[in-house]
Amino acid sequence: MPAAPGVRSALSRSLDRAIVIVAVLSALLIVTTIGLLPLGGPAGLLLAALPLIFGIYVVAGLIAWRRRPSNGLGFLILIAGLMVFIGGVANTEVPVLLAIGAIGATLALPAMVHLLLAFPSGKLPDRLSRALVVVLYTASLVLQAPEYLLDPDGSYPPFAIADAPGAVAVFGILQTLVATAVMLVVAGVLWGRLRRADAAHRRVLIPLFSYGIFTVLFLPLIAIALDRVFHVEPAVRGLLQFAAVAGIPIAFALGLLRGGFARTGELEELGTWLGTADAAKEPLAAALARTLGDPTLRLFFWAEGQGGLLDEGGRDVSVETVAxxxxxxxxxxxxxxxxxxxxxxxxxLADKELVHTAGRIVAIAVDRDRLTAELRASQTALRRSRERIVEAADRERRRIARDLHDGLQVQLVLLALEAQQIATAPPPRVPERATRLRIDIDAAAADLRALVRDLVPAALVERGLTAAAEDLADRMPIPTEIASEIDDGALSHVVEATTYFVLTEALANVVKHAGATIARVRLGLDDGRVRLDVEDDGVGGASIEAGSGLRGLADRVEAIGGTISISSPPGRGTRVWAEVPCG
Structure with missing residues (x-):
């Protein structure tokens, strides 16, 4: 079966459409510019390089934009390419383009410096970087203005308001000096960043910053040495400048690829969503499903206390059911x-790394939702525990009422009738009937004592937990060994009663279901907790969830901060152990 194509999010598809539009418009702009440039003249080769350089910037900018949508680097590369394009349209014969080219003839330089200083975040990181960029943009716009405002034979004569060739020369030299000084500082800033970077970042920064330092030093050298000192031919000087400028976007593209930046359009969207108010309203699983484009995606949380999985509602999820x-x-x-x-x-979603990266992005939010799910699960378990305790108490009250009504009450009514008959009986039969009445009263009293013993064992009340446990073991129908390290009277009534009822239920299950030949009971006191261990050699297969007896005891133990566990492998007996805090 062929692999299913990857599913893209709506924002990612929208980004793709925007990139296609920018690419098409740029291609049309390049074709139009080529048609307007006088390529047949002596500088035809040099002029033909301008649209090509602009195309290089566009391709590199779109690659960076596609790979890092929320990063401003791709946009800055496109802007730098546009500044290069603006500087080149002055070579056309269209008046509007001539005017634009005259104003922005040197804007490519500050745009490239802006690009270098903003790598890799897309933002200028400090005040020095921002100041350098502002100074360069100002010098490119303000100090360039005399070239077309004070020279009727300059780049755009219609803008000329005076004829002051001396002022034009002064401003030209000033612009060169300012640009050179700023370039030297920029080179120092880039070198400092390169030295401070760690090994992992230096691997990415070395190719880009090395070329950037070369460029910011080489461009002033061309302007000062080749132009004003050596008087190199303009065509040669222009080709050298173009070559240096064209290498900038290529160096950035290589830096992006060398840095191993993945296609993170969908993940950038997810990271942005996490930082908005919507993250508190939309479920995290829904955001992941929308971002990765998989409507069937589900998110589960590990419950540390329970050792299992929970869904967002705090409900238990079996690993087998989702496998x-x-x-x-x-x-x-x-x-x-x-x-x-x-x-x-x-x-x-064939790209597993994409899902893995998404998981890393939302890890903190998942931990938050995991704690929320655990809290919901705890609240649900507490509510169900309380419901079971109430139901158990109701069942016990109904049993006591039924025993009293159907048993003891009937016996008392019959005894009352017998006493009434004795009062009217002939004297010779009174002794015999009185003796029978006494026997029936003794039986009723025995039933009453048994009922009371089931509610609160006399041995537990009068002598404590160890004595009550020994009495219970003596009444077991199978041999029962008991070992206790607890002194009677050392525990509170609540702890004694809870531990005793766990013991009675465990031994009752041994008699009813285990088919055991021997049982062992151990009672101990360790680190402020009573420990009870009941073990048999029966058939096993018992479970707390299988019946209401142990489940009710577990609720009662947990209600006072204790724990109860059971191990019952089939054919290997059953072990029940409980821990109850003494405090």
């Missing part, structure tokens, strides 16, 4: 801890 060979399973790790899992359509 599917057609789906991908990407763990989310934060600080070395597995905090969640992304379950996605592996055929739809």
């Amino acid at each position: 599917d060979p057609r789906r991908g399973w990407q763990p989310i790790v934060l600080d070395g801890r597995s905090i969640g899992v992304i379950d996605y359509d592996a055929e739809l």
